[in-house]
Amino acid sequence: MLEAFWLGLTSVLSWPAFGLLLLGTFIGFWIGLLPGIGGLTTLAILLPFTFGMAPVNALALLIAVHAVNGTTGDITSILFGVPGEASAAATILDGHPMAKNGEAGRALGAALMSSMFGAVVGASALALSVPVVRPLVLTFTAAELFALIVLGLTFIASLTGTSWSKGLLMAGLGLAFSMVGMDPHSSIPRYTLGEPYLWEGVPLAPVAIGLFAIPEITDLAVRGTSIASPVANVSTGVLEGIKDTFRYWGVTLRCSLIGTFIGIIPGLGGSVAQWIAYAHAVQSAKDKSRFGKGDVRGVLGPGAANNSKDGGDIIPTVAFGVPGSASMAILLSGFLIIGLVPGSAMLTKHLHVTFSMVWTLVIANILTVSCCLLFLNKLAGLSRVRGSILIPFILFLAFIGAYTANNNMADLLVMAIFGVLGYAMVLLEWPRPPLILGLVLGPLAENYLYIAVGAFGASFLLRPLVVMILLLAVALLFYAVRQRARGRIGEDD
């Protein structure tokens, strides 16, 4: 295995693989930064170009794009409250308030450094776990996955926001919204109001932008100032953020591991990782009062998890042909094109190719973060610009972000509706993360429940791992209730 480890590294550093890695990093950088053109679309567009390339070269390009657009997606989340990628929504919760407090530079530094940290930790964990990955993935059947989703939802619902009961209610609402669309089992349309547009369900990108970005934009307009309120000192810079990553190394490390684990287990989807990491950052902090108002740990967690999950995602895709996320699904079709077949061969005979993917992730991230650090302080200065100049620009970003996901005008309507909902939720102190998580996880939960009951009958609930996971969920709920009773969790969303 060590051999494959080094062979992977040298193949990535050789030409033309390295050149393609640089190209991919460059492309991914801009794609992640600009909301709208998503990593997904870019990968699909690049795919045909990889025909005929040697596997390591093609993967260097594709994985570099994939790796980097998660990293730069945090930038617009922090500065403007508009998620650059759907996976950067959690960063808005504390990252944008930090910008409002004049700590934009610090937030940016923290997000980027933790991203790099996450990528490295994720890659290492991955390399070490190759021998145990197969048994690990095979242990988690649909029953355990269902339990994990219940755990994840409970975790997030109870820890974010002002009240655990509101959190659970919002999670339930999210689950209800997720039912809209064609029933995956018999293709019967549910709550689609007779519109084929809704057959695939409520689209995620417009909802994320509506729920999180629109309230921020509205708030900016209402305040009438620049993003950073005039009294705040913008110069708390990037260096501070970098130091934070190591100052709170515990949170950063644990969230990296969480991201890797979520990536490895196929079927949880990538966007869950950022929320679970955020909730963990809240839960593990002694002083929780600043979360939602600009606690740097709320940026470190999602930042690390987002990148470590990219590493984790690779494993189920490569070893089982089950894509860990939508981007991985596209990469999977890329495999077919470059002549690789996912399966245990990728963990044995072709292990160096798998490792080359991991190395690409790490190197592309290191390159990106190093480049970003050079001009981050200037970027942070944008938060000093007058709101009346910035708002049209930010609104434009938001609209593009919502529209280009599916090239459908109806998405803008969805964004507007959820924007109003999001603003109301902020005013009335109802937490938003459980809502969006319910929306994302609902279809998965339904599917796994269906399969679990079909395969094991009602006794799927008695499977040992399922019992353990569900008990953990209950325990977490009690813990959260107790913490709130003692006034230890913050007052604001």
Added chain:
Amino acid sequence: MRKVFYFVIALAFVVLLSASPGVAADAPFYQGKTLTLIVGYPPGGGYGGYAVLISRHLAKHIPGNPTIVVQYMPGGGSMVAANHLFNRATPDGLTIGTVAMGQMFASQIAKSEGVRFDLAQWKFIGNAAVNTEILITRSDSPYATLEALKKAKQPARIGYLAKGDNHHMFGVVIEEALGIRFNSIFGYRGGGEADLGLERGELDGRTVNLNTYLIQHPDWIQRGFVKILVQGGVPDENGKTIRDPTIPNIPLILELSSSPKVKKLHDFTALGTTIGRLYVAPPKTPDDKVEILRKAFLAALKDPELKAEAEKLKIDITPMGAKQVEAVLKDALAADQETVEFFKKIKE
């Protein structure tokens, strides 16, 4: 005055530019255009693989050499894409798609909810592959032979993707032929996930495409993880079903039962398996564009470069023109009422 002058220059420029396409009026329709190929499944699957392969070679056989873009629209066993292609896609010859014939046929015949198309009105472009379906079961399960399957006390857990798709229909005909019932589990979102389900012990068996199985699971074959119990067979030149030469020792469904009902069911479902990779254009697409696409499709499939790549990727290509597809469809549509009723019930 200067401003007016510049304005006039700009205006003239714009007018000239917009006039030029008119001058090139007899350039081929597809020149400078983008042809979108919609795939009814997620990327990474069989349909996606074929689509990407074909998209690489189709353009040069279309006069005007358009840019071809592959777009994935999964859902409902390709029904979401089928509905889109039938109703929402602009029928200007710039959008085509690949969907599952078997699934569409079964849904339409059963008048399932959610069907918003009519097979009789599609403009078919062609078919790229002929499938052989097989039933595989885990060697370590109590269902490792046909005998065991027949005698088992508990129904075998067989995993499927969408209700009514090819794989499901194949399973149903097997149930009829052997006189047994499976514990059918739906909802796997792709072959990869279902295979994982098989490995994890959620399932005892699956119905799969032989080619896909051979390409994706050389390790299963090597360690004898599963056994192939039954095959659907392939049509010979006269249309009669024979054993696929790759697996000559596996019995055909038709050999398991001589009941005329089974024969009728088999013929009805053979449509979906025979027409393995169907390509269609929206119903109102003008005939001249359809002709161009049909010719180009067959030419691309016979292109030696495409064949070489297909060989390398182990993708099986069996070109079938639109007329042949229509003929096979006509036979299937002539099914009797009893068969139709039977499958309607299955879909519920």
